[in-house]
Amino acid sequence: MSNAMNHDQNASEGLVARDLVMTYGRSPGQTPPALGGVDLTVLPGESVAVMGPSGSGKTTLLHVLAGILRPTGGQVLWRGRDVARMSDRERTTLRRKDFGFVFQQGMLLPELPAVENVALPLMLDGVSRRVATRQAQPLFAPLGLAGLEKRRPGELSGGQAQRVAIARAMVARPGVVFADEPTGALDQHTSAEVMRHLTDLAAHTGAALVVVTHDENVAAWCGTVVRVRDGRVVERTTRRPGVSVAAAAPQVAQ
Numbered sequence: 001m002s003n004a005m006n007h008d009q010n011a012s013e014g015l016v017a018r019d020l021v022m023t024y025g026r027s028p029g030q031t032p033p034a035l036g037g038v039d040l041t042v043l044p045g046e047s048v049a050v051m052g053p054s055g056s057g058k059t060t061l062l063h064v065l066a067g068i069l070r071p072t073g074g075q076v077l078w079r080g081r082d083v084a085r086m087s088d089r090e091r092t093t094l095r096r097k098d099f100g101f102v103f104q105q106g107m108l109l110p111e112l113p114a115v116e117n118v119a120l121p122l123m124l125d126g127v128s129r130r131v132a133t134r135q136a137q138p139l140f141a142p143l144g145l146a147g148l149e150k151r152r153p154g155e156l157s158g159g160q161a162q163r164v165a166i167a168r169a170m171v172a173r174p175g176v177v178f179a180d181e182p183t184g185a186l187d188q189h190t191s192a193e194v195m196r197h198l199t200d201l202a203a204h205t206g207a208a209l210v211v212v213t214h215d216e217n218v219a220a221w222c223g224t225v226v227r228v229r230d231g232r233v234v235e236r237t238t239r240r241p242g243v244s245v246a247a248a249a250p251q252v253a254q
């Protein structure tokens with residue numbers, strides 16, 4: 001099989017954005033678009049860092065890719081299906097099951113113990129608390145969180161809370177994990193730990209990763225770096241094409 005065919009076949013299993021345009025507000029003529037025609041392919045198992053100055057459209061791109069925002073123009077295809085053409089119900093299911101999210105400040109529910117925070121996506125999907133927490137449990141040890149299951153978010157360090165947020169993003173075994181500045185509130189050492197866990201877990205489950213970051217050290221954990229400026233992709237660097245998430249990770253002292 002030729003490389004081109006191979007790539008096309010993989011693309012039909014991944015996430016493909018074609019000529020995405022996003023204009024906020026009602027007077028499109030007056031404000032420059034937040035996205036001005038973005039093409040991007042994220043293959044299964046691939047890790048992509050999205051970098052760029054403040055206001056360049058990174059969060060907008062992430063939200064459009066994830067089906068949270070509907071683009072003004074262009075298409076997002078997930079496993080060959082146009083996300084915009086899905087019903088609201090299908091899109092909700094997509095966001096719950098196929099996609100996982102990690103935000104800058106974990107957005108954990110303060111009143112729930114860590115294990116229930118992780119189990120939450122399953123419970124929202126109708127799984128009982130008992131079964132959901134049982135499925136959440138095995139994620140704790142590989143993330144270095146063993147023993148912290150009953151703690152509430154306020155009783156965890158920033159790095160621990162962010163790892164709980166990663167577990168929550170992964171619990172439903174998503175095909176893509178989106179992370180917007182997941183290490184934005186952490187120091188360098190803790191960021192590296194969080195990225196190590198995020199990329200390890202993605203490699204184990206075969207999930208693709210899309211990580212928005214300002215930090216070159218965080219981007220270095222990803223196989224591909226996409227640079228955005230004024231709503232356009234100005235550079236895409238794949239360090240080692242086809243290399244899995246785990247193999248792309250830099251060596252760090254532990």
Ligand SMILES: Nc1ncnc2c1ncn2[C@@H]1O[C@H](COP(=O)(O)OP(=O)(O)OP(=O)(O)O)[C@@H](O)[C@H]1O
Nearest residue numbers: 024025033034052053054055056057058059060061
């Ligand atoms: N809800 C909104 N309504 C109107 N304009 C918006 C909205 N969200 C973002 N914008 C505008 O769209 C552009 C891109 O914003 P976006 O949040 O995607 O940038 P960003 O690259 O994520 O920036 P940062 O690094 O500061 O998070 C900016 O000009 C911003 O002001």
Ligand SMILES: [Mg+2]
Nearest residue numbers: 058059060180
């Ligand atoms: Mg942003």
